Amino acid sequence: NAVVHWFKMDLRTRDNRALYMASEKAREAGVPLIGLYIVSPQDFEAHLTAPVRVDFMLRTLEILRRDLAQLDIPLWVETVDNRSRVANRVMDLMAEWGASHLFTNIEYEVDELRREAKLVRLFAQKGLVIEVAHDTCIVPPGLLKSGSGGQYAVYSPWFRSWVRYLHDHLELLELLDPPGRNPESARTTFAKLFDCDIPPAPENKKLGEEEAERLEALWPAGEHEAMRRLTRFCEEDIGTYKENRNMPFISGTSNLSVHFASGTLSARTAVRAARDSNNTKKLDGGNPGIQTWISEVAWRDFYKHVLVHWPYVCMNKPFKPEYSNIEWSYNREHFDAWKEGCTGFPIVDAAMRQLRSIGWMHNRCRMIVASFLSKDLLLDWRMGERYFMEHLIDGDFASNNGGWGFAASVGVDPQPYFRIFNPLLQSEKFDPDGEYIRKWVPELKGIKGKAIHDPYDRGASGQAEKAGYPKHIVEHKGARERALAAYKSGVERD
Numbered sequence: 001n002a003v004v005h006w007f008k009m010d011l012r013t014r015d016n017r018a019l020y021m022a023s024e025k026a027r028e029a030g031v032p033l034i035g036l037y038i039v040s041p042q043d044f045e046a047h048l049t050a051p052v053r054v055d056f057m058l059r060t061l062e063i064l065r066r067d068l069a070q071l072d073i074p075l076w077v078e079t080v081d082n083r084s085r086v087a088n089r090v091m092d093l094m095a096e097w098g099a100s101h102l103f104t105n106i107e108y109e110v111d112e113l114r115r116e117a118k119l120v121r122l123f124a125q126k127g128l129v130i131e132v133a134h135d136t137c138i139v140p141p142g143l144l145k146s147g148s149g150g151q152y153a154v155y156s157p158w159f160r161s162w163v164r165y166l167h168d169h170l171e172l173l174e175l176l177d178p179p180g181r182n183p184e185s186a187r188t189t190f191a192k193l194f195d196c197d198i199p200p201a202p203e204n205k206k207l208g209e210e211e212a213e214r215l216e217a218l219w220p221a222g223e224h225e226a227m228r229r230l231t232r233f234c235e236e237d238i239g240t241y242k243e244n245r246n247m248p249f250i251s252g253t254s255n256l257s258v259h260f261a262s263g264t265l266s267a268r269t270a271v272r273a274a275r276d277s278n279n280t281k282k283l284d285g286g287n288p289g290i291q292t293w294i295s296e297v298a299w300r301d302f303y304k305h306v307l308v309h310w311p312y313v314c315m316n317k318p319f320k321p322e323y324s325n326i327e328w329s330y331n332r333e334h335f336d337a338w339k340e341g342c343t344g345f346p347i348v349d350a351a352m353r354q355l356r357s358i359g360w361m362h363n364r365c366r367m368i369v370a371s372f373l374s375k376d377l378l379l380d381w382r383m384g385e386r387y388f389m390e391h392l393i394d395g396d397f398a399s400n401n402g403g404w405g406f407a408a409s410v411g412v413d414p415q416p417y418f419r420i421f422n423p424l425l426q427s428e429k430f431d432p433d434g435e436y437i438r439k440w441v442p443e444l445k446g447i448k449g450k451a452i453h454d455p456y457d458r459g460a461s462g463q464a465e466k467a468g469y470p471k472h473i474v475e476h477k478g479a480r481e482r483a484l485a486a487y488k489s490g491v492e493r494d
C-alpha cells in the first residue's frame with residue numbers, strides 16, 4: 001500500500017499543500033509516500049511551452065528527485081506520449097504500486113481541468129480516493145465576491161478584498177512543512193522507483209548545447225535557488241522596489257517569476273517573507289516597496305481567478321467580446337521585424353532581443369512591446385501572446401493572457417484602447433540614458449546621448465545606417481491614428 005503525490009507545476013517540497021496532505025495521510029496510514037511526475041510532450045506542444053522552460057523544469061526535477069530520495073521518498077518520472085492517456089496511466093501506476101490515495105494540486109486551465117475530471121471519474125469507478133488541493137493562488141479562486149456577488153473584473157477592488165480576506169484568514173499564509181521521512185522499507189519495496197532517470201527534453205523542445213549551458217548558469221533551477229533569491233531580494237532590493245521596478249536597466253525586480261511559474265516557490269512563502277520583512281504585519285501598510293511588491297504578486301492570483309471564472313479566455317477569445325470585431329493586420333514582415341528586434345524602435349528591439357537571449361523580459365518592456373504589436377502594428381495580439389509563451393522561461397497562461405489583454409486593451413481591467421504608448425517617450429522615461437538599449441542592441445552602442453532613443457530622427461542617422469540598424473517600420477503618429485480608428489470601428493460594429 002502507498003500514498004501518491006502527483007507533482008505538476010508545484011516542483012517543491014516546502015509549502016506545498018497537496019504534498020503536505022499526502023505526507024500526513026501516509027504518516028497516519030503508516031505507508032510510504034511516492035512522488036510522481038508525468039512528462040507530456042503533447043501538452044508542451046499544445047501549450048507552446050518554451051524550450052527554455054522545459055529545460056528549467058527538467059533540471060528542477062533532478063534536484064527534487066535528490067531531495068526526496070534523502071527522505072527515502074522515490075520520485076517516479078515517466079513520459080506519456082499521448083496526452084489523452086495520462087489519466088489512464090496514472091490509474092495503472094496506482095494499481096502497480098498498490099496505492100489507494102492520490103493527492104495533487106489543481107491546475108485551473110481548461111485542458112487540465114478536463115484531465116482532472118476524467119481522473120476523478122476513473123478513481124470513483126475503482127473505489128480509489130483522489131484529493132485535489134488549491135495551492136497555486138494564495139486566496140483560492142471563488143472566495144472573493146464583489147458587491148453584486150460575482151467575480152471582480154477590476155483589479156483595485158479585488159485587491160482590497162484579497163487583503164481583507166487574508167487579514168481575516170491568516171492561516172492561508174501559514175508555512176506547510178515538507179514531507180516527513182518514509183519508512184525504511186520503502187527503499188526495498190519500491191527499489192525500482194529510486195532508479196528512475198529524468199528524461200531528456202523532447203526533440204522539438206531541446207536547447208542547443210551552448211544555450212543550455214548559458215541558461216543554466218543564468219537560471220539555476222530548484223526550490224533552494226528560489227529561496228536564496230527570495231531571501232536576497234527581501235534583504236536587499238524589496239525596499240526600493242517601488243522606485244526601481246519600472247527601470248529595465250536596473251535589476252530592481254525579484255526575478256522570481258520562473259520560480260512561481262514552475263512552482264519551485266509558493267506565492268504564500270513569498271508574500272509571507274515580504275510581510276515579515278516589513279515593519280507592520282499588514283499586507284497593505286508599512287514600507288512602500290514591500291507593499292507594491294505584494295500587490296504585484298497579487299496580480300498573479302487575480303489573473304488566475306479571472307481564468308477560473310471566465311474559462312473562455314483559454315479559448316483564444318478576448319475577455320471583452322466587443323473586441324472580437326477589430327480588423328487585425330496579419331502583416332508577416334511586421335511580425336518578423338517585431339520578433340527579431342528589428343523594428344527601428346530601439347526600446348522595442350532591445351526588449352525583443354532580451355527575450356530571445358535569456359527567455360525573460362522586464363515587465364515595463366513587456367507592456368511596451370505588447371502595445372507596439374497590437375496598436376502600432378495593429379497585429380492580432382494573439383500572435384504576440386503565442387510568441388511570448390514560446391520563448392518565456394516564466395510563461396504562465398493566466399499572467400501572459402492577462403498581460404496581453406491589458407496592453408492590447410481587449411482583456412480584463414485593461415488599459416483603455418485610446419491610451420497608446422509612444423515607444424519613444426516610454427524609452428526616454430524608463431531608459432533615460434539608454435543603458436538597456438545599448439546592452440541589448442549592441443550595434444547602437446556608440447551612439448551618444450538622447451539620439452539612442454531614435455537615431456534616425458535625432459542626428460545619428462549616419463551611424464545607425466553604418467551599423468546596419470533598421471529605420472522605423474511604421475511611423476508612430478500615423479499608426480496611432482490607424483489603431484484608434486480600427487478599435488473604434490471594431491467596438492461600434494458589436
Ligand code: FAD
Nearest residue numbers: 253254255256257296297300363366395396399400403404
Ligand atoms: P516582480 O516585479 O519581482 O514581481 C513579483 C511577481 O509578481 C512576479 O514574479 C509575478 O509572479 C507577479 N507579477 C508581477 N507583475 C505581474 C503581472 N502584471 N501579472 C501577473 N503577475 C505579475 N508573468 C509571468 O509570470 N508569466 C508570463 O507569461 C507573463 N507574461 C506577461 C505578458 C505581458 C504582455 C505582460 C505585460 C506581463 C506579463 N507577465 C507575466 C507579468 C510580469 O511581466 C512578470 O511576472 C514579471 O516581469 C516577472 O519578473 P519578476 O519576477 O522580476 O517580477
